[in-house]
Every structure is written in structure tokens, then in C-alpha cells.
Amino acid sequence: MTVPAAKHPKTPTDNTPQAVVTAFLAAMEALDVDLALTYASDDIVYQNVPLPPARGMRAFERQVRVMVKYGTGFEAQIHNIAATGPIVLTERTDVLKVGAWEASFWVCGTFEVRDGKIVLWRDYFDWTTFAAAAVKGAARAAVSAVTSRAKRTRP
DSSP, rough: OEEEOOOSSSSSOOOOOOHHHHHHHHHOOOOOOHHHTTTEEEEEEEEEETSOOEEEHHHHHHHHHHHHHHHEEEEEEEEEEEEEETEEEEEEEEEEEETEEEEEEEEEEEEEEETTTEEEEEEEOOOHHHHHHHHHHHHHHHHHHHHHHHHHHOO
């Protein structure tokens, strides 16, 4: 069963690492960068393995703002979530959207939360699966565009 990232109020009452991560992912789903950044530590490390990590708030904010600037949607469909102390592990399907293009792919994420702030966000996913999802998304977007155009031009 897929559990969507919880929709939390702007100030969650539960400050456990798991609640911080789900609130952060909910802010990302809402494309609310300012809210998402409130869950990140100044010394956050963010990495999509094997790409190089973004270190510190400035680098992290830059990456998140670029994602929102070009993206039109994001979903984090959480399948499993587990926490031990400050470490939160998520097994998810992430859905990225840019206009009519959409890609869904499996992700395993590791978060470390200290003093209510995320200090580490590291995602692991299969690049081949991501590439296949991207191609499928492009094909669906192209078919949708052709279908829409055909409907508009019919007498």
C-alpha cells in the first residue's frame, strides 16, 4: 500500500525524525521551497548517488529551486518508512513532472535528522530505471500532444 507523504501544518507538533522527513517531503510535493528549507540544517548534505553531493544550505537551496523552477510537480509515494534514532529510511516511488512529461521511479532515501533539522538527504535509485521512466514519460507526452492537436483540428 502506498502512503502519500503526510500533509502537515506549517508547524508540525511532532518533531520526531520521521515526522520531520514526512513534513519535508510534503512541502516538496507542494513545491513550497521556503517551507521545505525550514526542515533543512545549514550544514545539510544532499546527494543523488552517484552524483556529487550538494554541501550546505546555499548549494542545497540552489538545487531545490532549480527543480521547482523547471518542474511542475513532484510526488513522494512512500511505500515503507523506518526510523532508528536520527536515521530515517524511505522506500518510495518518486514522480517528477515537467508539463505533460512525467516519470515515476523507485527510490530508497536515507535521511539524518539532528535537532529537528535534516542534515543528510541521500537518495539511491537505478539510473537505467530512471532513464526508462523518462523515455516512457516523453513518449506519453508526445502521444498526448498529437492527440490534443488532432482533436483541435477535427471539423
